[in-house]
Amino acid sequence: MGGATRRSNAYSKIDTETNDGEEALKDAFAHFPPLKPMERDPRFESQLMKRTPIREICLAVFLLLLGTSMYVVALLCHYGHIHPKRVSKGGFAALGTLVFLPGFYMTRIAYYTWRGMRGYTFDRIPHQ
Template sequence: MASRRNIPYNRLPADEDDDYDGNGGRRYDPRFDYTPRSLNKVPWKSIALAIFLLFLGCFLLLLSIFIFTGHMTGDRSQAYGLLGLGFLTFLPGFYETRIAYYSWRGAAGYSFASIPDY
């Protein structure tokens, strides 16, 4: 294995008090910056994916119901397959769309930051 000589190494602090500055507070750490604008960024791709999954799930569930009731031709096994796929696409689409709707309405405890950005 080749050695990595271009990596700058820093010594670890010998004492835990080295993490503090001289005034009794912690040193500035940019990882924990609070920027309200970045938390209110709307993840449009994720919302579009959630709406697509919601409608696809509704469509697949509707097709399975039509096969079960006999309004469409098909085997029962096809209806069970469509029912399973319908649930698998409907549930995440409904969940993410619900979070996006409550975030848009400004409900307490919901924000666009809780939706993963793809």
């Protein structure tokens, strides 16, 4: 009795036709007009009033200028105009990087929005 046994009920193949499913899917979306490549869907646009984030732009420009000035101090220290024993040029370069990058990022978004470049809005600037 140790062999494999065959089941008594036979399974039948299920009828599957791929054309019916594809046609039903096409019919479901037939009444929607196709979107153009760069067209925006107004259902997903914010209805809030657009405001210019003046405070955030001022902060971005300040961070950009502070980071640039820290780089200048690090360069002056590197070339010997500021005595290196009083100031750490590596510290100024590292802090300058940490301050410069977010300032540059937000200032670039504000500038491109002001110029009217497609895809840039003040909504992309982080704010409270």
